[in-house]
C-alpha cells in the first residue's frame with residue numbers, strides 16, 4: 001500500500017506514520033527538512049523536500065511523486081499556526097496558504113494518481129466550528145481572496161495574535177469544506193474514492209504552538225497535557241493512532257466528504273459547522289482557491 005503524507009515528521013502525524021510503517025505501508029513524506037527527519041525513518045520512508053509555504057515546491061513535489069506507483073492513501077496532515085503575520089512565498093497569508101491552498105493544489109495535482117478505492121484525508125480541527133467553543137477565535141467567512149490577502153478584509157482583527165489564530169481556525173474550516181466539495185466533485189467520475197476531514201481533538205503536547213510567545217508554546221507542549229481532560233481532548237499518541245486507523249480501516253471506506261472526529265478513544269462521524277455545510281460556499285472556496293493556486 002502506497003501512502004503519501006504531509007506533516008508526518010512531528011506530533012500527531014509522526015505517531016500515525018510510525019503506525020502505518022508497522023503495517024508495512026510504503027510511506028512517502030513531504031517534509032520541510034528531510035535531513036532532520038526522525039532517525040528511525042532512515043531507509044524506511046521516502047522523504048522528499050516540501051515546504052507548503054511555497055506553491056512552486058508543491059508542484060515540484062507532486063511531479064516527483066507522480067513518477068511512482070498509484071497512491072492508495074493521501075494523508076494531508078501538515079498544519080501550522082502563524083501568529084506573527086507571516087506570508088507565503090507567493091505573498092499569501094501564511095497559515096491559510098500552507099494549511100489550505102498548498103493542500104488544495106497538491107490534491108488537485110495528485111488526483112489522477114489515486115489508486116482505485118484510494119483514500120484522501122485532510123486533517124482539520126474542531127476550532128473550525130464556533131459551536132464547539134474551543135477558545136480559538138472562530139472563522140467569520142471562507143472568502144479565499146480575503147483570507148489570502150487579509151489586508152483587504154474590512155473585518156481584520158487588529159491584534160496580530162487574534163488575526164493569526166482566527167486565520168488558523170479558518171484554514172481548518174477550509175479543510176472541512178474542501179473535503180466536502182471534493183467528494184461532491186468526485187461523485188461522477190471517481191465514486192470509489194474515500195474522502196474525509198479528520199479532527200484530532202484538542203491535542204496539546206505537539207509542536208503546533210511553536211510560533212506563539214515562548215512561554216505559551218512551552219505551556220502548550222508541556223503543561224496542558226497534564227491538566228486538560230475531556231472527551232474532545234486527546235494525546236498525540238491517541239490521535240495519531242486514530243489517524244492511522246482512518247487511513248486503512250475498512251470501517252471508514254464509505255466516507256464521502258464526512259467530518260470524522262476523535263471522541264475519547266475512538267472516532268465518530270459528526271456534523272461540521274453550519275458554514276461548512278453551505279454547499280455554495282464550499283463550491284466558491286474551491287474555484288477561488290483554484291484561481292489563487294493556478295491551473296494543473
Ligand SMILES: NC(=O)c1ccc[n+]([C@@H]2O[C@H](COP(=O)([O-])OP(=O)(O)OC[C@H]3O[C@@H](n4cnc5c(N)ncnc54)[C@H](OP(=O)(O)O)[C@@H]3O)[C@@H](O)[C@H]2O)c1
Pocket residue numbers: 006007008009010011012013030031032033050051052053077078079080098123124125126199200201202203204206207208209
Ligand atoms: N494539536 C492540536 O491540538 C490539533 C488540534 C486540531 C487539529 N490539529 C491539526 O493536526 C495537524 C498536526 O498538527 P500537530 O498538532 O501534530 O502539530 P506539529 O507537531 O507542529 O506537526 C505539524 C506537522 O506539519 C509539518 N509542517 C508544518 N508546516 C509545514 C510546512 N510549511 N511545510 C511542510 N510541512 C509543514 C511539520 O513539519 P516539521 O517537522 O518540518 O515542523 C509537522 O510534521 C495539523 O494539521 C493541525 O492543524 C492539531
